[in-house]
Amino acid sequence: xxxxxxxxxxxxxxxxxxAIKVFARMGFHKARMDDIAQEASVSKxxxxxxxxxxxAIIEALLKQIFxxxxxxxxxxxxxxxxxxxxxxLTDTFGHEVQMMKLLxxxxxxxxxxxxxxxxxxxxxxxxxxxxxxxxxxxxxxxITRGELRSDLDTTQTARTIISIFEGMTLLWILEKGKFDWxxxxxxxITQFIRGxxxxxxxx
Amino acid sequence: xxxxxxxxxxxxxxxxxxAIKVFARMGFHKARMDDIAQEASVSKxxxxxxxxxxxAIIEALLKQIFxxxxxxxxxxxxxxxxxxxxxxLTDTFGHEVQMMKLLxxxxxxxxxxxxxxxxxxxxxxxxxxxxxxxxxxxxxxxITRGELRSDLDTTQTARTIISIFEGMTLLWILEKGKFDWxxxxxxxITQFIRGxxxxxxxx
Amino acid sequence: xxxxxxxxxxxxxxxxxxAIKVFARMGFHKARMDDIAQEASVSKxxxxxxxxxxxAIIEALLKQIFxxxxxxxxxxxxxxxxxxxxxxLTDTFGHEVQMMKLLxxxxxxxxxxxxxxxxxxxxxxxxxxxxxxxxxxxxxxxITRGELRSDLDTTQTARTIISIFEGMTLLWILEKGKFDWxxxxxxxITQFIRGxxxxxxxx
Amino acid sequence: xxxxxxxxxxxxxxxxxxAIKVFARMGFHKARMDDIAQEASVSKxxxxxxxxxxxAIIEALLKQIFxxxxxxxxxxxxxxxxxxxxxxLTDTFGHEVQMMKLLxxxxxxxxxxxxxxxxxxxxxxxxxxxxxxxxxxxxxxxITRGELRSDLDTTQTARTIISIFEGMTLLWILEKGKFDWxxxxxxxITQFIRGxxxxxxxx
DNA sequence: GATGAATGAGGATTCATTCAT
DNA sequence: AATGAATGAATCCTCATTCAT
Numbered sequence: 001x002x003x004x005x006x007x008x009x010x011x012x013x014x015x016x017x018x019a020i021k022v023f024a025r026m027g028f029h030k031a032r033m034d035d036i037a038q039e040a041s042v043s044k045x046x047x048x049x050x051x052x053x054x055x056a057i058i059e060a061l062l063k064q065i066f067x068x069x070x071x072x073x074x075x076x077x078x079x080x081x082x083x084x085x086x087x088x089l090t091d092t093f094g095h096e097v098q099m100m101k102l103l104x105x106x107x108x109x110x111x112x113x114x115x116x117x118x119x120x121x122x123x124x125x126x127x128x129x130x131x132x133x134x135x136x137x138x139x140x141x142x143i144t145r146g147e148l149r150s151d152l153d154t155t156q157t158a159r160t161i162i163s164i165f166e167g168m169t170l171l172w173i174l175e176k177g178k179f180d181w182x183x184x185x186x187x188x189i190t191q192f193i194r195g196x197x198x199x200x201x202x203x
Numbered sequence: 204x205x206x207x208x209x210x211x212x213x214x215x216x217x218x219x220x221x222a223i224k225v226f227a228r229m230g231f232h233k234a235r236m237d238d239i240a241q242e243a244s245v246s247k248x249x250x251x252x253x254x255x256x257x258x259a260i261i262e263a264l265l266k267q268i269f270x271x272x273x274x275x276x277x278x279x280x281x282x283x284x285x286x287x288x289x290x291x292l293t294d295t296f297g298h299e300v301q302m303m304k305l306l307x308x309x310x311x312x313x314x315x316x317x318x319x320x321x322x323x324x325x326x327x328x329x330x331x332x333x334x335x336x337x338x339x340x341x342x343x344x345x346i347t348r349g350e351l352r353s354d355l356d357t358t359q360t361a362r363t364i365i366s367i368f369e370g371m372t373l374l375w376i377l378e379k380g381k382f383d384w385x386x387x388x389x390x391x392i393t394q395f396i397r398g399x400x401x402x403x404x405x406x
Numbered sequence: 407x408x409x410x411x412x413x414x415x416x417x418x419x420x421x422x423x424x425a426i427k428v429f430a431r432m433g434f435h436k437a438r439m440d441d442i443a444q445e446a447s448v449s450k451x452x453x454x455x456x457x458x459x460x461x462a463i464i465e466a467l468l469k470q471i472f473x474x475x476x477x478x479x480x481x482x483x484x485x486x487x488x489x490x491x492x493x494x495l496t497d498t499f500g501h502e503v504q505m506m507k508l509l510x511x512x513x514x515x516x517x518x519x520x521x522x523x524x525x526x527x528x529x530x531x532x533x534x535x536x537x538x539x540x541x542x543x544x545x546x547x548x549i550t551r552g553e554l555r556s557d558l559d560t561t562q563t564a565r566t567i568i569s570i571f572e573g574m575t576l577l578w579i580l581e582k583g584k585f586d587w588x589x590x591x592x593x594x595i596t597q598f599i600r601g602x603x604x605x606x607x608x609x
Numbered sequence: 610x611x612x613x614x615x616x617x618x619x620x621x622x623x624x625x626x627x628a629i630k631v632f633a634r635m636g637f638h639k640a641r642m643d644d645i646a647q648e649a650s651v652s653k654x655x656x657x658x659x660x661x662x663x664x665a666i667i668e669a670l671l672k673q674i675f676x677x678x679x680x681x682x683x684x685x686x687x688x689x690x691x692x693x694x695x696x697x698l699t700d701t702f703g704h705e706v707q708m709m710k711l712l713x714x715x716x717x718x719x720x721x722x723x724x725x726x727x728x729x730x731x732x733x734x735x736x737x738x739x740x741x742x743x744x745x746x747x748x749x750x751x752i753t754r755g756e757l758r759s760d761l762d763t764t765q766t767a768r769t770i771i772s773i774f775e776g777m778t779l780l781w782i783l784e785k786g787k788f789d790w791x792x793x794x795x796x797x798i799t800q801f802i803r804g805x806x807x808x809x810x811x812x
Numbered sequence: 813g814a815t816g817a818a819t820g821a822g823g824a825t826t827c828a829t830t831c832a833t
Numbered sequence: 834a835a836t837g838a839a840t841g842a843a844t845c846c847t848c849a850t851t852c853a854t
Binding site (some may be wrong): 043045 | 813814815816
């Protein structure tokens with residue numbers, strides 16, 4: 001007889017997706033377990049079967065959100081100039097931002113939490129540290145190849161690029177998506193690259 | 204007999220400052236009115252004498268935080284190149300960030316709220332809209348004076364600069380102030396300026 | 407497995423009965439939700455599961471108290487003289503008053519509320535309006551049949567009878583049930599009937 | 610030097626009148642000391658100078674309201690038939706009711722309180738006991754003079770008359786003064802007198 | 813495994829009362 | 834005497850969590 005298929009993984013994911021929707025709509029605090037249960041079309045008991053507590057759901061969400069990888073590692077292996085790689089990365093990031101539009105207030109709630117909660121801080125911090133690290137290697141490569149100025153601080157430069165992405169996202173949220181994230185970010189990155197290139201690209 | 208001196212303005216401010224400390228430490232939700240009262244060394248009743256509700260305190264805080272003006276207007280009137288002005292602005296912003304270190308998680312909580320609360324969105328949105336607007340004028344001036352490339356989109360460029368500031372602040376929070384905001388931001392802005400200058404500055 | 411039986415109707419009624427006892431003992435204001443919960447032998451949460459708020463309990467009570475019908479409609483269909491009907495009604499009313507002894511202070515609290523709360527006024531007002539209306543029809547019947555004087559104002563006469571019942575109840579409360587409601591009210595009604603009869607009944 | 614005139618009596622009365630207005634508008638519970646102070650155009654401190662507590666104000670009000678005397682004693686000394694005296698009394702009562710329109714919800718609040726508070730019960734109870742007593746003497750007089758039937762129970766008859774007054778007042782409140790108290794009550798009393806007269810009055 | 817009724821700790825808010833000025 | 838800012842006990846209500854069915 002075939003064993004009952006294990007639905008736990010799938011069910012866990014369903015609950016998590018419901019939680020995302022509800023948290024995005026109401027914030028961590030205002031969202032009630034009942035809301036999540038209803039959104040997931042399960043009983044409240046089920047929530048507690050898959051997650052120890054509301055905080056556990058939030059923590060699982062934290063891990064889910066800050067585990068998206070920006071394939072920078074792959075970019076490093078790929079053919080192409082740093083300029084192309086960075087614009088490519090902007091594209092990727094931009095599409096993610098637009099897909100995660102609903103999730104962004106949740107992300108900011110995590111940033112806020114990161115200021116006072118160790119677990120959140122470590123997780124989010126690690127995410128960005130790795131991002132900066134990877135990006136730093138891309139910058140390094142650019143310097144080595146002679147595409148970028150040799151006096152650049154790789155970490156600082158990487159931070160600048162991430163800052164542009166994150167800051168742009170904040171402004172985009174505040175203006176409720178009224179401007180084109182991708183258009184503006186590409187412009188930002190293009191200008192910035194020009195500033196760090198060895199032989200500034202001529203328009 | 205001398206009438207009791209009017210302490211209402213001062214007391215309101217004291218309460219607000221206590222609230223800032225407590226909110227920064229615990230977040231809007233976890234902070235109890237008792238905590239704020241204790242921090243302000245007054246009784247709970249006093250809070251309700253000066254503010255209608257917890258939300259009213261949060262709203263007052265919102266207005267206080269997002270009313271700091273970055274004296275960009277003044278910069279526009281001042282002698283000096285756009286490059287100098289932008290670096291000057293970076294200085295100002297950086298000092299504010301460092302002074303408001305405790306407040307930053309609160310700011311992020313507002314960013315999160317801005318995604319779903321109209322009042323917050325309008326207030327924070329306006330703040331940044333004005334900032335971008337003013338900064339846009341500075342960029343415009345730079346173009347007119349021939350310091351900056353004439354093909355720049357002033358609004359997009361302004362957004363980029365704000366993004367760098369805000370994104371850098373986020374990273375700074377996440378790394379718990381482990382890197383030097385001012386140092387990194389100045390580097391970012393310097394490189395970016397180089398990318399938008401008409402005749403790139405030679406190091 | 408058998409589903410848990412639906413106890414909601416029963417539980418609602420239990421809560422309401424506990425509320426009546428507590429309100430009668432302490433009045434609407436002094437009665438705490440905890441008191442009601444304790445009286446009903448349930449937790450406070452249960453109260454809020456079945457009722458939105460304390461006011462909602464009070465409103466439900468209002469409806470319960472002022473929905474008792476005095477079977478006047480039936481009397482109209484029944485054989486017998488108006489005199490008999492009215493004495494019968496007095497009996498009915500008297501037994502209700504004695505059964506609701508505990509409830510009477512609550513009723514007076516509603517009368518007081520009726521002076522300033524629209525919902526309460528409408529509900530209680532309707533109750534008495536219908537009562538007067540039905541009683542008016544009984545009086546009308548009496549006139550038609552030639553039992554009562556033909557110059558009677560039916561509405562005013564109905565109001566008088568209700569007034570006797572209600573006023574007697576007030577005095578009975580104030581004297582803490584020291585006199586016999588039924589005895590006195592029957593006397594009142596007997597005398598009053600004599601005053602409105604076409605051919606005064608001879609004792 | 611003339612001593613400062615004693616304003617305490619007058620001031621006390623002013624406060625009490627303000628309290629009546631506020632209590633009538635909001636009920637005992639919802640009325641705040643601030644409301645009373647504002648209505649009386651004095652500071653809250655003054656309230657506590659003249660009254661020990663909110664309850665003390667309510668108690669003073671109780672005494673004020675239930676001390677109105679219905680000059681029945683005088684009627685007993687006066688010329689005239691019992692019929693005339695009772696109609697006269699109805700007039701007096703009716704005018705009082707109309708003057709105290711605002712106060713009536715307060716009266717009902719006292720009736721409610723009387724069911725569970727000893728002080729209130731005693732005070733209101735005494736008021737009605739005296740009223741019934743006096744009225745009983747009037748009835749007695751009527752019997753002695755041969756105007757009323759000799760088989761009447763004086764107390765029960767007195768209670769009936771008070772019941773009509775009080776019950777009519779309740780209905781009048783509930784119908785928001787839409788009918789004419791005096792008209793209806795006179796009708797009630799006229800009919801009732803006919804029922805208790807020795808030689809029924811011929812219309 | 814699933815359900816959702818029940819629990820009760822936690823926290824915002826109100827307002828009678830006090831008392832320094 | 835008068836004021837009204839300050840106090841804090843009292844109480845409503847919410848909702849994460851449990852557990853009997």
